[in-house]
Amino acid sequence: MKTPLIFDIKRSSTVDGPGIRTAVFFKGCNLDCFWCHNPEGKSPLRVTALFKEKCICCGVCATAEDPVRYCPAQARRIYGNEYGMDELVEIIRADKPYYDATGGGVTFTGGECMLYPEFLSELAKGCREAGISVAVDTAGNVPFESFERVLPYTDLFLYDIKALDSALHRKGTGVDNGMILENLEKLRKRDANILVRIPSIPDFNEDETDKIKRYCQDRSLPYELLPYHASGESKRRAIEENEKL
Ligand code: SF4
């Protein structure tokens, strides 16, 4: 079974689906969106970042065997940790009273969590057995067999549509949207619970958002707009800075 590295676990999230949620971020993505707000999650491998603005030029880097650990300014950070399946279920289960009180649960996201269908379906099953509602946040660019695997244990798909125009989609994300739209249609026909999410990206999809909304309305699919935020910029710069070392 292909096991993902996890680059973040956010507890008490209110932006990753209904209610209070724990969001688990899987490393690796097969899109390359130029605006990506989680650039540390694009590669399936561990990445190190150097936040130059925090560096106090102490020189420890030059001599320490483990500069990330010993950096006194916490200017260096590694993204990507290994977790066992049971360990993750336990972490997620810790906030169950909050999920129960607010209609929340766990959201698997990334990167692209659907790149790990076997691991994800086992993990989702474990959460379901613990009485926790499961949401899967995906860009949808995977074979439908992967969806078939996780569908029985998923209460809600948060399904991103970035552009309907295929050429524009390729320009912004590096891939065609054919499989993404096909999978959405197949999920809809399977009566999956879907919330389409439309990220608003300046200088990219301003002319597309109304089209996507109409597309959803025509198919009775609920949707929401996601506001743009530039939070990925400092992380992108920090990863590039570390690559220069
Ligand atoms: S990154 Fe950290 S350890 Fe390295 S020189 Fe800067 S402050 Fe010192």
Ligand code: SF4
């Ligand atoms: S699909 Fe999401 S995680 Fe992947 S590159 Fe695009 S914005 Fe980043």
